[in-house]
Amino acid sequence: MSKERLYLFDTTLRDGAQTNGVDFTLEDKVVVAEMLDKLGIDYVEGGYPGANPTDDAFFDTKRTNRAVFTAFGMTKRAGVSLSNDPGLRALIDARSDAICFVAKTWDYHVRVALGISEEENLRSISESVAAACAAGKEVLLDCEHFFDGYKANPDYALACAKAAYDAGARWVVLCDTNGGTLPEEVETIVSEVGKVIPGDHIGIHAHNDTEQAVANSLAAVRAGARQVQGTLNGIGERCGNANLTSLIPTLLLKPAYADRFEIGVDEDRLAGLSNLSHRFDELVNRASNRQAPYVGASAFTTKAGIHASAILKDPRTYEHVPPEKVGNRRHVLVSDQAGKANLLAELGRLGIAVARDDHRLDSLLREVKQREGRGYSYEGAAASFELLARRTLGEVPAYFDVRQFDVNVEHRINALKERVTVSLAVVKVRVGDEELISAAEGNGPVNALDQALRKDLGVYRDAIADLELVDYKVRILNGGTGAVTRVLIESTDASGDSWFTVGVSENIVDASFEALTDAIVYKLVRDGVPATTM
Numbered sequence: 001m002s003k004e005r006l007y008l009f010d011t012t013l014r015d016g017a018q019t020n021g022v023d024f025t026l027e028d029k030v031v032v033a034e035m036l037d038k039l040g041i042d043y044v045e046g047g048y049p050g051a052n053p054t055d056d057a058f059f060d061t062k063r064t065n066r067a068v069f070t071a072f073g074m075t076k077r078a079g080v081s082l083s084n085d086p087g088l089r090a091l092i093d094a095r096s097d098a099i100c101f102v103a104k105t106w107d108y109h110v111r112v113a114l115g116i117s118e119e120e121n122l123r124s125i126s127e128s129v130a131a132a133c134a135a136g137k138e139v140l141l142d143c144e145h146f147f148d149g150y151k152a153n154p155d156y157a158l159a160c161a162k163a164a165y166d167a168g169a170r171w172v173v174l175c176d177t178n179g180g181t182l183p184e185e186v187e188t189i190v191s192e193v194g195k196v197i198p199g200d201h202i203g204i205h206a207h208n209d210t211e212q213a214v215a216n217s218l219a220a221v222r223a224g225a226r227q228v229q230g231t232l233n234g235i236g237e238r239c240g241n242a243n244l245t246s247l248i249p250t251l252l253l254k255p256a257y258a259d260r261f262e263i264g265v266d267e268d269r270l271a272g273l274s275n276l277s278h279r280f281d282e283l284v285n286r287a288s289n290r291q292a293p294y295v296g297a298s299a300f301t302t303k304a305g306i307h308a309s310a311i312l313k314d315p316r317t318y319e320h321v322p323p324e325k326v327g328n329r330r331h332v333l334v335s336d337q338a339g340k341a342n343l344l345a346e347l348g349r350l351g352i353a354v355a356r357d358d359h360r361l362d363s364l365l366r367e368v369k370q371r372e373g374r375g376y377s378y379e380g381a382a383a384s385f386e387l388l389a390r391r392t393l394g395e396v397p398a399y400f401d402v403r404q405f406d407v408n409v410e411h412r413i414n415a416l417k418e419r420v421t422v423s424l425a426v427v428k429v430r431v432g433d434e435e436l437i438s439a440a441e442g443n444g445p446v447n448a449l450d451q452a453l454r455k456d457l458g459v460y461r462d463a464i465a466d467l468e469l470v471d472y473k474v475r476i477l478n479g480g481t482g483a484v485t486r487v488l489i490e491s492t493d494a495s496g497d498s499w500f501t502v503g504v505s506e507n508i509v510d511a512s513f514e515a516l517t518d519a520i521v522y523k524l525v526r527d528g529v530p531a532t533t534m
């Protein structure tokens, strides 16, 4: 039985750009379009030509190879002729393959927000779609507020969709603009629309305001829709859009969909999905959601000892899909509850072979428990755990030795009569036969220390050039006089990977320093950098 084709439409660069705190530059847009194109997305919606200089420049050139490059904009304004509408002109002139028009399909919005008659709105839809088709574009119509409009006046909402389809639109996209529709309603309404417009011309555009955007998209597919719109990592206004990063693996790995449908993403590309999701977060400068389905750092993480030992025997006992299918990995937390089973499972995942009766396993377990008693937490700091394990097994080269450091915090009034605080750090490191001294300023003691330490690590300087500290968290444990500080640092580099390291001390600078050096050593070990002889 041949499979039906399901099309994926990405609106990260258009609807996703409405996300609070996200602001794409032209360069960002070029990178994201390329990521989506390579992933196998069928349509990449790039923005709104005619609306701002960034989008104008973005639509100067076609930005995709494989995907249909799509421009977004309004249908023709009522009361002006086609040739006198500059918005429509900009859309037609853009170097896109397709135009996605947005039009109101809720009679109440047509009357109140647009202040035009229902007939005028229908005419504007037909004329705009026909004009874009005549200009050689593939045309889509986003039916804004379709589900709410359908509930208020089904005949009018359907008439709008039908007007676009009859005028030559390839796709009529049903939008749950307010995101309040539930899956059962979506399924019923899409089935009704399917009686008037063939399903392979119907798309779904769901927002996530009741956390149903993915479920609503799947409901629409079950009801016959054959185009799914969404964004990377589900970004978007308010609670976001349907999350393509969750939808893609579901469509490819769950038999209910995988057996029936074919999408543009293949298994090879799917295996790069976790990395793509994290690279995208990096690009928009957001911390990755650890609990994101399929791609989150915790998506295949197990804590309790009993689960861990079962996972070790057969991963299928606690996993709904194999993590490597989406480029993620199994992770068994090393915690107070850890037994030997946890530890073995975790070492296995790290590719460290140790026999169950190896005595070093007992000393590592003792060491982990002892450190956890002192405030270390390896649950959130897998890189530090890996270093500890490899050190116990004698697998970590002695890269460098920090002999001394000095941090100075100065609060003063500068020449502009402003109060400023400046930190200066000096680090003395031994690398091989060399003794290196570097100094650096920073906006705080830890920042200055980080800068100074990385400034000159001699032969390793190039190897850590792309290392970047992305997050720094401090926790004070136990309160009172016995207080200790735990510092957790997230680092990343050009590979897009990120890793977490931990440091614990009564002194915040010491704790930070420990986590910083772990971050550097972890990168050197992971990249297989050889140590210079000391």
Ligand SMILES: [Zn+2]
Pocket: 015, 175, 177, 205, 207
């Ligand atoms: Zn939307």
